[in-house]
Amino acid sequence: MVAQQTQTLSAPFVEFRDISKTYDGASNVVDGLSLSIQRGEFVTLLGPSGSGKTTLLMMLAGFENPTGGEIHLAGKRLDRTPAYKRNMGVVFQSYALFPHMTVAQNIAYPLKQRRIPKGDIDRRVETALEKVHMGKFASRLPTQLSGGQQQRIALARALVSEPDVVLMDEPLGALDKQLREHMQIEIKRLHEELGMTVVYVTHDQSEALTMSNRIAVFNRGTILQIGTPQEIYEEPNCSFVGNFIGEINNFHGKVTAVEGAFARVRLSCGTEVQGLNVLNAVICQTVNLAVRPERLALAADGQGGLGAVRGVVRTLIYHGDHLRYEVEVAGCKGITARSSLERTDRFEPGTAIDLSWPRERARVLDREEGK
Incomplete structure (x- = not known):
């Protein structure tokens, strides 16, 4: 198992210490997980369904016990x-608004439960509505709002309640792509x-990269890697992380030499290449050996230089801001390259390239997780 990382810059605001969770006594949904979150951080728990990220969030909220x-x-x-008794603000995908209450009444509900004086409630509801740019909608019912507007009210x-931590569980999952990006x-x-300190759960990698200070990548109840969006994307520490975050090409082979920080790898096609x-x-x-599509350089057959891998273009797709090449390489599956539209040369399907x-x-x- 890859070692988990924690932040040690200052005393953590939220800290999970060796957390485990089992429902049947036999298998752990969360397995010995440790994670530190600083005050004011936006940390996203990212992973496939069943990886333990929502269970961890529910334990922080108090809806589940470790x-x-x-x-x-x-x-x-x-x-x-x-x-x-935990001062947590929680936002769910389903909005969970009371349909018979107005927008203002929905927002006021948690304050009334805490017996806050009415004058303070009115002031705080007005302030909360202004924060989400919904001040004109206080008297409307949730059914009179769009999905995006309802999510703003839920937020x-x-x-x-001026929570210590805001917890968000797939809050944008029900919205269409354009509205989701706006939210x-x-x-x-x-x-x-x-x-505010935010702990955000999603399986959407683009969402995590866009919003987070740090991302914790989950699989099978533990954290495989935690880091900034750039670190997670550019420096995956295992094949699972590399394959889960964005596109990546997997070249399988055997190590023939270790040269300082680099290894030389002989691929199935016989070519020797290098990587960290x-x-x-x-x-x-x-x-x-994992390489992002945008890092691959394309050249005419025989022009790629020493260590170039020979392939054949199978598909060329125009993507608006780039060209996408699907390339067949002996012994490798699904090799993808991206090329700038500014390039004057294009390689048509059937063309041999380096x-x-x-x-x-x-x-x-x-190798195992790279399958």
Whole structure:
């Protein structure tokens, strides 16, 4: 298992310590997970369905209890505190608005439950509506609002209690692509303006890259890697992370030499190529050499230089801002390259070409998860 990483810049605001969760006593949904979150951070829990990310969020909210381990908030143990005593704002995909209440009444509901004086409630509801640019909709019912407007109201309701942490579980999943992208910008704006601490759950990699300060990539109940969006995308520490975040090409082969930080790999087609030896692989080890499509350089057959991989173009697709090539390479599947529209040369389907890359842009990773 890849070692998990935690931030040590200052005392964490939210801290999960060796958290485990099982429902049947036999298998763990969350398995010995540790994670530290700083005050004011936007941390996204990213992973496939069933990877444990929502379960971790529900334990932070108090809707689930950990089987083992501890959760701390601002240095104090939190996992023994009932959900209603935790100052958490929660936003779900389903909005969870009361259909018989107006927008203002929906937002005021958690404050009334805490017996806040009416004058304070009115002021705080008005402020929350202004934060999400919905001040003119206070008297409307949820059924009179669009999906995006309802999600703004759900967000305002989460903010009105001035929570210590805002928890979001797939909040944009029900919106169409254009509206989802707009709401991503709005949530990011609120986070930056208010300085709030956000823990966000999604399986949408683009959403995570757009919004987060840091991303924790989940699989099988644990965190494989945590880092900034750029670190996760450019420097995956295993093949699962590389394949889950964006597109990546997997060249399988065996290590023939280790040269400092780099490894030389002989591919199935016989060509020897190089990449950063992230895996600390040794000679004769079977590995996966991973390269992003935009890092591949295309050249005419025989013009790619020493170490270029020969392939044949199978598909050329115009994508508006770039050209996408699907290339057949012996012993490899699904090799993809991207090329700028500014290039004057194009390689039509059936053309033999050379593929190459800067060795520092390729990463030698584990083979098993690269399948």
